[in-house]
Amino acid sequence: MNVTPPVQSSILQATERAFPFGPPILELSSISLRFGGVQALTNISFNVLEHEIRAIIGPNGAGKSSMLNVINGIYVPQEGSVTFRGERLSEMTPTQAAHLGMARTFQNIALFRGMSVLDNIMAGRILRTHATFLEVAFQLPRARREESENRAAVEEIIEFLEIEHIRKTPVSRLPYGLQKRVELGRALAAEPKVLLLDEPMAGMNIEEKQDMCRFILDVNDHYGTTVVLIEHDMGVVMDISDRVVVLDYGKKIGDGTPDEVRSNQDVIDAYLGVAH
Amino acid sequence: MQNFWFFIEVLVGGLLSGIMYSLVALGFVLIYKASSVFNFAQGAMVFFAVLTFVGVMELGLPFWAALPVAIGVMVLVGMATERFVLRPLVSQSEDTLLMATIGLSFVIEGVAQLAWGVDVRNLNLGIQDEPINWVMDKTGMLISQLDITAGIVASIMVASLALLFSRTKVGRGLRAVADDHAAALSIGIPLKHIWMLVWATAGVVALVAGMLWGARSGVQFALVWVALKALPVLIIGGFTSVPGVIVAGLLVGASEKVVEVYVGPKFGGGVEVWFPYVLAVLFLLVRPEGLFGEKIIRRV
Numbered sequence: 001m002n003v004t005p006p007v008q009s010s011i012l013q014a015t016e017r018a019f020p021f022g023p024p025i026l027e028l029s030s031i032s033l034r035f036g037g038v039q040a041l042t043n044i045s046f047n048v049l050e051h052e053i054r055a056i057i058g059p060n061g062a063g064k065s066s067m068l069n070v071i072n073g074i075y076v077p078q079e080g081s082v083t084f085r086g087e088r089l090s091e092m093t094p095t096q097a098a099h100l101g102m103a104r105t106f107q108n109i110a111l112f113r114g115m116s117v118l119d120n121i122m123a124g125r126i127l128r129t130h131a132t133f134l135e136v137a138f139q140l141p142r143a144r145r146e147e148s149e150n151r152a153a154v155e156e157i158i159e160f161l162e163i164e165h166i167r168k169t170p171v172s173r174l175p176y177g178l179q180k181r182v183e184l185g186r187a188l189a190a191e192p193k194v195l196l197l198d199e200p201m202a203g204m205n206i207e208e209k210q211d212m213c214r215f216i217l218d219v220n221d222h223y224g225t226t227v228v229l230i231e232h233d234m235g236v237v238m239d240i241s242d243r244v245v246v247l248d249y250g251k252k253i254g255d256g257t258p259d260e261v262r263s264n265q266d267v268i269d270a271y272l273g274v275a276h
Numbered sequence: 277m278q279n280f281w282f283f284i285e286v287l288v289g290g291l292l293s294g295i296m297y298s299l300v301a302l303g304f305v306l307i308y309k310a311s312s313v314f315n316f317a318q319g320a321m322v323f324f325a326v327l328t329f330v331g332v333m334e335l336g337l338p339f340w341a342a343l344p345v346a347i348g349v350m351v352l353v354g355m356a357t358e359r360f361v362l363r364p365l366v367s368q369s370e371d372t373l374l375m376a377t378i379g380l381s382f383v384i385e386g387v388a389q390l391a392w393g394v395d396v397r398n399l400n401l402g403i404q405d406e407p408i409n410w411v412m413d414k415t416g417m418l419i420s421q422l423d424i425t426a427g428i429v430a431s432i433m434v435a436s437l438a439l440l441f442s443r444t445k446v447g448r449g450l451r452a453v454a455d456d457h458a459a460a461l462s463i464g465i466p467l468k469h470i471w472m473l474v475w476a477t478a479g480v481v482a483l484v485a486g487m488l489w490g491a492r493s494g495v496q497f498a499l500v501w502v503a504l505k506a507l508p509v510l511i512i513g514g515f516t517s518v519p520g521v522i523v524a525g526l527l528v529g530a531s532e533k534v535v536e537v538y539v540g541p542k543f544g545g546g547v548e549v550w551f552p553y554v555l556a557v558l559f560l561l562v563r564p565e566g567l568f569g570e571k572i573i574r575r576v
Binding site for chain 2: 072074093094095098099103104106110111112113114115119122123124126127129130131132133136137186187189190
C-alpha cells in the first residue's frame with residue numbers, strides 16, 4: 001500500500017504537453033509525523049515527477065497540511081526522509097527549501113500586508129538578488145543589472161496573472177481571491193522548480209476557482225513548474241491534476257490518476273462514509 | 277536683528293538636539309520593524325554601549341581602538357539576544373516579546389554595572405561642548421561644536437540606514453520579516469540572520485547615541501532614560517518609519533526649545549520637559565499612525 005505504484009503509461013504518453021514528465025523531482029519515503037501523542041502522518045510514501053501536477057486530497061484533519069509542511073521543511077518528521085532534486089534531507093528548514101527551489105502559498109494567506117502588490121512580488125525575488133549594501137549605495141553595475149532584471153521578472157508575472165491594474169495597491173485592501181493570486185505571484189517570482197499550494201481555492205467562488213485553475217495549469221504549461229497542491233474540493237482537483245494522493249487519518253489510502261482514485265473503494269468510503 | 281539671530285540660535289540648538297532624539301528613536305524603529313516589538317531594553321543598550329566604550333578606554337586603549345571593541349561587543353549582544361531571547365519566542369505574541377525585552381533591560385543594566393562599576397564617568401570625544409567662535413563673532417549666535425558634530429554624525433547614520441532599508445536585499449528582507457514570519461521564511465529569508473543583524477545594528481546605533489549623550493551629560497545610569505525622550509518622537513513619527521522619526525526628532529527638538537524660550541517664562545519655565553509629551557498626545561488624537569507610519573486600516 002505504501003509503495004508508490006508505477007506511473008501509468010497513459011500519463012507518460014501525454015505528448016501534447018509542453019514539458020513532458022521527467023524523473024521524480026521529489027520523493028517521500030516512509031514519512032511518519034507525531035505531535036506529542038497525536039499521530040499526524042503514518043508511514044507515507046509517494047513521489048512527484050518533474051513537470052507534474054500532483055494533488056494531495058483528503059477529508060478534514062487527514063494530514064494534508066502536515067504533509068505539505070513536511071515537504072517544505074516546517075515540520076521535521078520523526079521517521080522517513082524527503083529527497084528533493086536528488087538530495088536526501090532528513091532535516092530541512094523552510095529557508096533551505098527555498099534555496100533549493102521550492103516556493104509555496106499558505107492556506108491562510110500570508111502576504112506582507114503593509115506592502116503593495118508590486119513590493120510583495122518583488123520580495124519573492126530576494127533569493128535572486130545578490131548585490132551588497134555598498135554595491136547598491138554606489139549603484140555599481142551588478143546592483144543596477146539585478147534591479148532591472150528583477151523589475152522585468154516581476155512585471156512579467158504581473159502580466160501573466162492579469163493583475164496589472166492593482167500593482168500599486170496595498171494588498172490588505174484587495175479582495176480575497178486577488179490576494180490569493182498575489183501570493184501565487186510572489187511564489188512564482190522566485191522561479192521555483194516546485195510550487196507548493198496549500199488549498200489555493202479555499203473560500204473562493206466558482207469564477208475565482210476557475211481563474212485559479214487556469215493560472216495553475218498555465219504556470220505548469222508555460223514555465224514547466226512542478227506543482228504540488230492540497231485541495232479540499234475534489235471536483236476541482238480531479239480536473240487539473242495528473243496524479244492524486246488520498247490521505248485519511250494520516251494514512252495513504254489511494255494514489256493514482258484521477259480516474260483510478262475516483263473508483264477506489266477506500267477513497268469512496270472515506271469521502272462518503274461507510275456503514276461500520 | 278538681534279532678536280532674529282536669537283530665534284535662529286534657539287531653533288538651530290533645538291534642531292541639533294532633535295537629531296540626537298532621532299538617533300535614539302531610530303534604534304527603536306529598527307527593532308520594531310523586524311520584530312514588531314517595542315524594545316524596552318533600548319535605553320539599557322545605550323547605557324551599556326557607552327559604558328563599555330569608556331571602560332575599554334580606561335583600560336588604556338586609544339579612541340580608535342576602543343570604538344571597534346565597543347562595536348564588537350554590541351554585535352555580540354545583538355547575536356546573544358537573537359539566540360537566547362528571540363529564537364525561543366518565534367511566533368509568540370507581541371506582548372510576550374515586550375515582556376522579554378523588559379527582562380532583557382534588567383539583565384543588560386545589571387551586567388553593565390557588574391562589569392564596569394557604577395561611577396559616573398566623563399567621556400571626552402576631543403570635541404568641546406563650547407560655542408563655535410566665528411559663528412559667535414559674526415552673528416552673536418551660540419552654537420555648540422558638539423551639537424554640530426552630533427548633527428553631522430547622526431545625519432550620516434540616518435542616511436545610510438535609510439538606504440540600507442529602502443534599497444538593499446537586507447532591507448527588503450527586514451520589511452518582509454516584519455510583516456509575516458512564515459511567509460518570509462517561505463521565500464528564503466533567513467529570519468535568524470535578519471534578527472541578528474537588526475539587533476547588532478540597533479546596538480551600534482545605541483553606541484553612537486550613547487557617546488553623543490554621554491559626552492554632554494556624563495556616562496551614568498541616567499542614560500537609560502534617554503529612551504523616554506524617544507517615546508514622543510516615536511509616536512509622532514510612527515513606529516515603523518525611518519524618515520518619520522527623523523522629521524519627528526527635529527520637530528520635537530526644535531519645538532521644545534522654541535516653546536521653552538518664548539512661552540516657558542509664562543509657566544515659570546521647565547516647559548521643555550513636558551511639551552514633547554503634550555505634542556505626542558495631540559498626535560495620538562489626530563493622527564495615531566504618526567507622520568509617516570503605516571495607515572491603520574481596520575476592517576469590520
